Amino acid sequence: METAVKQAAEVRRDTRTSAFLRKLKKYRALLIMTVPGLIYLIINNYIPMYGVILAFKTLSYDKGIWNSPWSGLDNFKFLFNSPDAFIITRNTVLYNVVFIVVNTVFALLVAILINEIKGKAISRFYQSTFLLPHIVSMVVVAYLVYGFLNQDSGLVNTVLTKYFHKDSIAWYSEAGYWPYILVIVNAWKNAGYLSIIYFAAIIGIDKEYYEAARIDGATRWKQMTAITLPLIMPVILIMTLMAVSSILRSDFGLFYQVTMASGPLIPTTNTIDTFVYRAMVQLGDIGMSSAAGLYQSVVCFFLILGANLAVRRYDKNSSLF
């Protein structure tokens, strides 16, 4: 009796395994298709994740990553006891907060106003012009900024000295101006992009809402605040929460290329990403660089989880996962 049950179970298991094998065989081609991508993800993403142990080690090149001696939390202690940890965190967070506010307000304004324009051709011309700064590299942006700010002949100093009879300013060594400059540069490069995304969301709104509102005698302003804004709120929310969840990340090109990596500007332009780069390449301090990188990754990880939870609570369909 017992053996019969056992046998039956075995047969079932056999058919289950063989069904599984048959399935694998049937989908063999599809599984093979994913192999190049899998290998790439392992090399580019998963091996470096294992490499976070570097943050807990003192790397010596002749011993390699694995055999280098453990240093416990020394790298973190060193990082968080230095004034750098606070400064780079403050800079990264504050820049991002201002970027989010300025870009969102400006992009919404542009998106709503583009929607008011009747001519299709002119509307398209505006859109593609506003998007132009988004497609050039930060190196090109650095040249454009240099055209305005270089000390001897930049446009701003030329105007200052010629028309306002003021002294020229050494922009690339005066740290105090850069929070403003970088906010402008970032808006120049990215606000147009964001406005196009918001504009696409506005176009998607059913025109009947507006017709009904007009029949009821709603003004343009009323239509904007009572229809347009509430209906694109999910998109605004998602874009903003995505930005908030990467509040500890910064655009390396903006803070390194556009400032021309100028030393005197470091106090106001050093962010976590430039710090990680400088620690590794200029100081050769792999442990400290890894520690700062891990600190950034871990905080961002929890911020993304939190942001997703928040979106899900607000609107289940628009959550990321």
Add this chain to the structure above:
Amino acid sequence: MTGAMNSRHPFIHLFFWLFVLFSLVPFLLVFMVSISGEESILKHGYSLFPSEFSTGAYSFLFNDFSTIAKAYGVTIAVTLIGTVVSLLITCLYAYPLSRPDMPFRRTLSFFLFFTMLFGGGMAPWYLTYVNMFGIKNTLLSMIIPNLLLSAFNVLLMRSFFSTSIPDSILESATIDGASEWTIFKSIVIPLSLPIVATIGLFNVLAYWNDWYNCMLFIDKQELYNIQYLMTKTLNNVQYLIMKAGSNAQAGEQLAKMPRETVRMAFAVVGVAPLLAAYPFFQRFYISGITSGAVKG
């Protein structure tokens, strides 16, 4: 166009024209400096309306174009190879994820998605490539790290596949005895050309504009791409003529170099191909980013 201008919102157009100026003036300034006379720059500084025009900067650049041509060669080669390989890997990973009956589908999705949530950071990533795979100072280092597969693009493509390719077509092809590879090659890809083209464009821009990988992995000047050569030249305009050749020759050239205008002329040469191509791909690019943001 004029009809729209005469509409009842003159202030809206005024606002937008100011924004247009804000977007374009920086480019215009660089261009105007590049065609200014060096003398007038030294005397009056950069100006949108230079008092004296000269093509001296360009003739200086084109006099010995080999450094720039080589950098462009690297950029073009990397962009071409990178875009094609990247598209291939992206399609191949995205298609199985779009099939609801695929085994391990959730696992494979998560394996991809997790890379968007967490990363090891730059130092371990850099050491992986340099120490384990030894790709420093090779073209591969500008093609592979970070740029070859974007999780975001895979997700975009997967949602296109699953919404735009009817299951019935796949089923009837299977009944007709077509293999998965044939289905992928002759049905899925031809039906998905819009998304393939969009992601191809994203790839082209990413490779064309990349300087980060070049900065990290390349020490040899003959392997610099155009973006990194531009970075080096911005910090030190002599960089353009510092390549090999005798010192005496370089010194002589240096003396003749109209520095301020050459720098900006090089910026123009560096950005010109992209700006020239922009009118042709802009509408396509706009529809690409909006479909990505709204659907993805």
